[in-house]
Amino acid sequence: MGKRMTRTPAFPAVVLLCWAVSGPAATHAQEAPESATRIEIAGGSTAEYRVREQLARLDFPNDAIGRTTSVTGSFSIAGDGSIQPGGRLRVDLRDIRSDTDRRDNFLRENTLETARFPYADFVPTRIEGLPTLPASGPATFRLVGDMTIHGVTKELAWDVEATFAPDSVNGEASTRFPFATFDMTIPKVFGLLSVDDDIRLVLNITARRID
Numbered sequence: 753m754g755k756r757m758t759r760t761p762a763f764p765a766v767v768l769l770c771w772a773v774s775g776p777a778a779t780h781a782q783e784a785p786e787s788a789t790r791i792e793i794a795g796g797s798t799a800e801y802r803v804r805e806q807l808a809r810l811d812f813p814n815d816a817i818g819r820t821t822s823v824t825g826s827f828s829i830a831g832d833g834s835i836q837p838g839g840r841l842r843v844d845l846r847d848i849r850s851d852t853d854r855r856d857n858f859l860r861e862n863t864l865e866t867a868r869f870p871y872a873d874f875v876p877t878r879i880e881g882l883p884t885l886p887a888s889g890p891a892t893f894r895l896v897g898d899m900t901i902h903g904v905t906k907e908l909a910w911d912v913e914a915t916f917a918p919d920s921v922n923g924e925a926s927t928r929f930p931f932a933t934f935d936m937t938i939p940k941v942f943g944l945l946s947v948d949d950d951i952r953l954v955l956n957i958t959a960r961r962i963d
Contacts (some may be wrong), residue, residue, distance in 0.1 A: 789885055790834050790962040791921055792826040798956045799823050799843040799872075816947075818850040818859070823955065827876045829885050834899075835876045841955075843872040845901075855939070860963040863936050864902060873900045873904075874908070886916040893927060901934040910955070917961065925955040 800819040807938045820843060827839025846866045850856055860866045882893035892913050899908035906929075914923030930949045937946050949963050 781934065784946065787963070788828040788830045789873045790826055790828045790960075792960045792962060793824055794843065794920075794958045794960050795821075796958040797821065799957075801956050802952040802954065804950065816847040816850055816852075818856065818857060820844065820847040822847040823957075829879070831885060833879055833882050833884050835878055839876050841876070844870060845872055845956075847869050858939055863931075865941055867919070869902050869960040871900075874898070875900075875909075877907075880909075888916050888918060890915050899934075901959075902936050904934045906933055914957075918963075919961050921957070921959045921961050923957055926952065928952045 798819055798821050800817055803816045805814065805816045822844035823841070825839070825841035826916040827841070830836055845864050846860065847860070848856065850890060876895055878899045880894040880896060886903075890913070895910045895912050896907065898905050900963060908927055908929070910925040910927045912923055912925045914921055929951055931951060932949075940947075
């Protein structure tokens with residue numbers, strides 16, 4: 753079970769680090785900071801959950817899918833592939849909709865408790881499998897960071913398939929975890945026989961690239 757963290761949702765600006773060696777005792781030459789590229793979420797991006805469920809009216813299981821376009825945020829990547837501090841991606845969970853109002857209302861009021869925890873926040877901390885930022889072309893890597901859902905923060909890794917261009921980045925990021933990871937209960941709704949303890953999250957990202 754994760755530790756609940758009380759925080760006021762905020763969306764800080766991306767901070768670029770700079771440093772210098774100075775003073776009479778300095779023995780090394782001053783080094784220029786790595787330039788950073790900002791990845792800024794643009795319109796058309798979506799976030800969705802997928803959970804396998806068994807409905808009483810069906811003879812076979814199916815995926816419950818809820819989706820929202822309320823995805824915002826940005827983060828910066830240095831030329832060496834490292835994540836710069838200050839980035840954050842945010843999803844407004846109050847706007848998620850599936851094909852059933854009953855399911856949506858239950859998730860908002862019980863599982864996600866969006867009146868208390870309206871946002872899912874992801875703070876990237878490192879990239880795995882991407883030694884340098886591509887100028888263009890496809891790339892596959894993992895984006896690791898701190899994910900906060902339902903008042904609980906856990907380190908989470910996303911598998912990313914992206915295509916880089918001089919002024920844009922497009923791709924899909926996915927991850928999965930059990931409900932208890934973020935102290936959530938498995939939904940129980942009338943007409944729902946069972947729900948797999950496996951939440952899959954998918955981000956379909958359209959982003960601006962600002963060098």
